[in-house]
Amino acid sequence: MKTHLTQLLTTAAKIIAPEITDLTIILERPKSAEHGDFATNLALVLAKPLKQNPRAIATQIIEALPVSEYIAKTEIAGAGFINFFLSPQSKQVVIKDILNAGAQYGRNNNGNHQKVQVEFVSANPTGPLHVGHGRGAAVGDCLARLLDANGWDVTREFYYNDAGAQIDNLTISVLARCKGISTEHESFPENGYRGEYINDIAAAFLAKHTVVADDIEVTASGDINDLNSIRAFSVAYLRHEQDLDLKAFQIKFDVFSLESALYTTGKVEQTVQALIKSGHTYEDNDALWLKTTDFGDDKDRVMRKTDGGYTYFVPDVAYHTDKWNRGFVRVINEQGADHHSTITRVRAGLQALDIGIPKGWPDYVLHQMVTVMRGGEEVKLSKRAGSYVTLRDLIEEVGCDATRYFLAARRADSQLVFDIDLARSQSNDNPVYYIQYAHARICSVLSQWGGDISSLANANLNPLVTAHETALMQRLSEYPEVVDNAATELAPHMVANYLKELASDLHSYYNEYKFLIEDESLKLARLSLISATQQVLKNGLDLLGVAAKERM
RNA sequence: GCCCCCGUAGCUCAGUGGAUAGAGCAUCCCCCUCCUAAGGGGAGGGUCACACGUUCGAUUCGUGUCGGGGGCACCA
Numbered sequence: 372m373k374t375h376l377t378q379l380l381t382t383a384a385k386i387i388a389p390e391i392t393d394l395t396i397i398l399e400r401p402k403s404a405e406h407g408d409f410a411t412n413l414a415l416v417l418a419k420p421l422k423q424n425p426r427a428i429a430t431q432i433i434e435a436l437p438v439s440e441y442i443a444k445t446e447i448a449g450a451g452f453i454n455f456f457l458s459p460q461s462k463q464v465v466i467k468d469i470l471n472a473g474a475q476y477g478r479n480n481n482g483n484h485q486k487v488q489v490e491f492v493s494a495n496p497t498g499p500l501h502v503g504h505g506r507g508a509a510v511g512d513c514l515a516r517l518l519d520a521n522g523w524d525v526t527r528e529f530y531y532n533d534a535g536a537q538i539d540n541l542t543i544s545v546l547a548r549c550k551g552i553s554t555e556h557e558s559f560p561e562n563g564y565r566g567e568y569i570n571d572i573a574a575a576f577l578a579k580h581t582v583v584a585d586d587i588e589v590t591a592s593g594d595i596n597d598l599n600s601i602r603a604f605s606v607a608y609l610r611h612e613q614d615l616d617l618k619a620f621q622i623k624f625d626v627f628s629l630e631s632a633l634y635t636t637g638k639v640e641q642t643v644q645a646l647i648k649s650g651h652t653y654e655d656n657d658a659l660w661l662k663t664t665d666f667g668d669d670k671d672r673v674m675r676k677t678d679g680g681y682t683y684f685v686p687d688v689a690y691h692t693d694k695w696n697r698g699f700v701r702v703i704n705e706q707g708a709d710h711h712s713t714i715t716r717v718r719a720g721l722q723a724l725d726i727g728i729p730k731g732w733p734d735y736v737l738h739q740m741v742t743v744m745r746g747g748e749e750v751k752l753s754k755r756a757g758s759y760v761t762l763r764d765l766i767e768e769v770g771c772d773a774t775r776y777f778l779a780a781r782r783a784d785s786q787l788v789f790d791i792d793l794a795r796s797q798s799n800d801n802p803v804y805y806i807q808y809a810h811a812r813i814c815s816v817l818s819q820w821g822g823d824i825s826s827l828a829n830a831n832l833n834p835l836v837t838a839h840e841t842a843l844m845q846r847l848s849e850y851p852e853v854v855d856n857a858a859t860e861l862a863p864h865m866v867a868n869y870l871k872e873l874a875s876d877l878h879s880y881y882n883e884y885k886f887l888i889e890d891e892s893l894k895l896a897r898l899s900l901i902s903a904t905q906q907v908l909k910n911g912l913d914l915l916g917v918a919a920k921e922r923m
Numbered sequence: 924g925c926c927c928c929c930g931u932a933g934c935u936c937a938g939u940g941g942a943u944a945g946a947g948c949a950u951c952c953c954c955c956u957c958c959u960a961a962g963g964g965g966a967g968g969g970u971c972a973c974a975c976g977u978u979c980g981a982u983u984c985g986u987g988u989c990g991g992g993g994g995c996a997c998c999a
Binding site: 399401402403405406410412415418425448449450451452495532535536537538630656657658660669670672673674675676677678680682683684687707708709710711712713714715737739740742780781782784785786787788790793800801802804805807808809811812815816819820864865867868871872875878879881882883885886887888922923 | 925926927928929930934935936937938939940941942943944945946947948954957958959960961962963964979980991992993994995996997998999
């Protein structure tokens, strides 16, 4: 419909202003229904070059518009806006589109089956997942679903930093617990992890348990002098715990990548050699530096430390080189905002390699901190202090659907306050129930009607003319744009907001009219409309990974 | 000091180069003999942090100031 109007306006513009060639027609959906279904500021834009009054130009544009069966009325408003009022028939079309397309409605092929990777969560295996990881999980998974709906070939990936200093820290923390040293004791590692789960790992290690995580199986030796065994067991134990966290959150990854594997396969070393060869490195003070300042960084960065070890961004560059070599034309890294400083470095390293990687590759979506409130006070998240709100606690307390919705429904780049008491004690206020309730109500009506739902696609829709109905149809027709925009903006919260509005339209409609009525023609028309609404609610909830419940 | 994000109703948050800036919660009023009241309708509540600039038009874009958060290691 938008394309149709754009064409009409382009035709009209050529007639009244043939000399202007690079004109972009802007059509928007006015906020208020009084201003029609679409509005354009074309006359205002043309006012300056044509040196005429915008309202006069608007009149000329309307006269020059080709006739269209979909336009019921046009009017000039305000400073010179042209408002279009569509005919009821043109709005009803969307119902048939939806009922015929079903789960496909709203999907498009913008991605053209190109390979995109979404890397998210990527928590260190040093503790259970907490709320911040939950935000990354919810946002990342929704991004993946959105890209899929836009025709991309999506891979979900989780990267484990299982090779750095924090793993040594984990190992000595577990060792200390194996020796029975309390977290308060002075001989407990100063920066050690003090969470209760460290004690659990120590106990399991001493009991020679076997743990299975994604692709590994490790049996503890139970020997506290065997640091390698403690290390391997602890990592496997925590990876297993994180697997359970993700399972509880109903998130599945296609690929788990290990930092340690980048060393064992020689990819880190290859990357270092390639960087040296590129001429962007130099030795200084017994360390190897990368001239990241050549690529916009404010200072150069150490690659190889004096002690011979690599800094963390070297395996990061190796990892992203590997991603590139695996054929991902697009990579989106969903991370906490505290990773901000790595972006420039990783991109600089990839540019230095000069292997054809585009400048802005990879993309980043950074989510801001989650503040957790309990009892009116902020709960400090500290793995080391052991004060903790785990993702699994949260899911158990407020439910998977509500947690996912809550964490994905806000813009990633604004800070989020998660009030546990509110989420738990007043969980009915959570908007996710409002949306699910709209879906359940429709299911209930359709089930009481008892007719053949597939026949609704053939219903005569002409009776649908009330304000509530046109508003609902209008909303339904916006869904494909929402799917498109949310993916373009990498902003899943746009879907959540849309669904809230759609549910609101449905609830208003539901309260205003009865559906199961005597008038057969009107009944079928209305049932078609709510059936289409049900489909769109379901499609949208699916993008968020939230269940479309049939009963509440 | 430098870099990034944010500042919108009492609270939590949407939103937009354009017409009267929205929702939920909270407060107040109304609506089930009727398809799920986990709902609907209405009222009150705003200097869109502040200033200057760009523009026909700025809450939206730019610059600066002030506030909040996060980064600025030979940690990850």
